[in-house]
Amino acid sequence: MALLSLSLPRSSLRNPPERRHLLMAGLVVGLLAVVLLSLGLGAVRIPAGEVLAVLAETMGFSTAKSVPDQMRLVLLHIRLPRTLLAALAGAGLAVSGAALQGLFRNPLADPGLIGVSSGAALAAATTIVFGGVLFSGLPPELLPYLLPLGAFGGGLIAVLLAYRLASGHGQTDVATLLLAGVALNAIAGAGIGLLIFASDDQQLRDLNFWMLGSIAGANWSALLPALAFLALPLLALPFLGRALNALLLGETEAAHLGFRVERAKKIILLLAALATGAAVALCGVIGFVGLVVPHLVRLAAGPDHRFLLPASALLGAALLLLADLLARTLVLPAELPIGIVTSCVGGPFFLWMLLRQRARGGGALC
């Protein structure tokens, strides 16, 4: 391991451990602050005291405060699931982005690139357009789960296909994997186009709305399956930092360092597909987070994956929460699609970070 840390790029040496600890603490505090803001702000005014009283009550403490039922409902059934969903989806997208960028040693890699997002999108679109016909025999309680399950399955099939196409002789060719992803994206795009053609007026609007991304539909029954799908990658990916650091040096070098490269690649791909499929399934297509958050972390703290992965998860959660907060408060009483906010606010901010880094003489992508 001493060898490994020595061979990391120089930028990580500029960031001593104390700075990392500080950054990590800052991210945790920041995320908590954004969570509280997200719970406290919205169209319905709920004073901080009431927010705390309801939360304490829900966790089983008794409080003296009596909170009006409407506030309780808004907080527990609208804002809380929404806040959790935004945080989980943001964390899932960002950590998958960070892992895939490391795996492919490609700064442009994000879950969209190897076909996960469009596979999930195609399956979800199929469910919207043909779900009524295909699943007419199912009990109605299951219907809310069809869309997330379908999208998740689609993402998984896409990643397995890409992986299958790219592997042979016991190893995976990363370049082929990326190209297979490009092809899968094109095929899925054509399929979605076909579905848009076949859909009626109502379905067309559903599709459109869904493609822009939204967290507005969050409710507990959608959140519970999300938790199940997102928990595993969120808990497991941050521990793959060492393997990804080794892969950064090259696959042969990583193997020489004693890592089981093929197994690590498979696990990382599967976990990333799991996280992205679940996030796309529940929130629609939200671009930008998976691509940009890892870069922001790298710009601040270098490319060491042991730090990059957990920090990306925290920052991704905080940023998507902030975007959702803006989406639902800027144009009250209406609401903006969240995809528009992430790109409008995130794009210029990212450019500014890049230019600042440039001016300092640092490489943009390391």
Add this chain to the structure above:
Amino acid sequence: MSPGRVLRFGFLLVGFLAVTAPASARETVPERVVSIGGAVTELVYELGAEGRLVAVDSTSQYPPEALERLPDVGYLRALSAEPILALEPDLVLALEEAGPPEALAHLRDAGVRLEVVPSDPTPAGVAEKARVIGAALGLEEEADRLAESLEVELSALETALEGVEPRPRVLFLLSVGRGAPMAGGRETAADGIISLAGGQNAVRAFEGFKPLSPEAALSAAPEVLLVTRSTLEALGGREALLARPEIAGTPAGETGRLVVMDALLLLGFGPRTPQAVRELATELQPDLALPDSPGDQ
């Protein structure tokens, strides 16, 4: 009774009063109403209940002051529950198409009275809308009168246009975003208003809206083109539309018979539907004398 029981009874009583007081107020007359859907808002105005509106949706474009005066809670199909709850409505009147279902479920869970207004593109559908809205607002008599007068007027128009020949073939075009304009097939509001106004829909091969293929347009051979004002703008105006290759070769393209109408008036199936039928019928059946509108007398 033990003190504990008394206390509990007291709590129950207070709770009971708290629950029933707003409920009984609700049953009499809702005073804070959110109207979702263009035709719904028009009917609320027509019933003289606009003073009770606290917000409308973005499709409520008529009368113009509806959107100018009242906050806009967003698009009919992309509503969000919390901002509507914040307006503290005691009634949400929502057109059948309103959604998403999660937002409506949240409103119901919050105890807001939600009336779903059916939306059927027929004369009976217009009357039903008026009656449902009237009942929800506690204006049954006014709504009955309005529904009846709408029915009478529409059936007079129907009788006048019944059996009239020839019924011109009308192609309704809708432009959403870029790409080919969409043609309105069966089961659309456009199909409904065209047949009410003494025409026949030129494309009855499919349901809903589909992108118009040049060959399908030519083989449908429409004699009249019908578009909304915004579609005409999106397609670059009258000349540009008539010059499109798939249009220029049709009878409508050759004679230049193009009817432009306001979208909400034409497709809303609200209180102005008799006016819409009259306007469209005048274009489709120029030689026919239509019965007078009661408003004109």
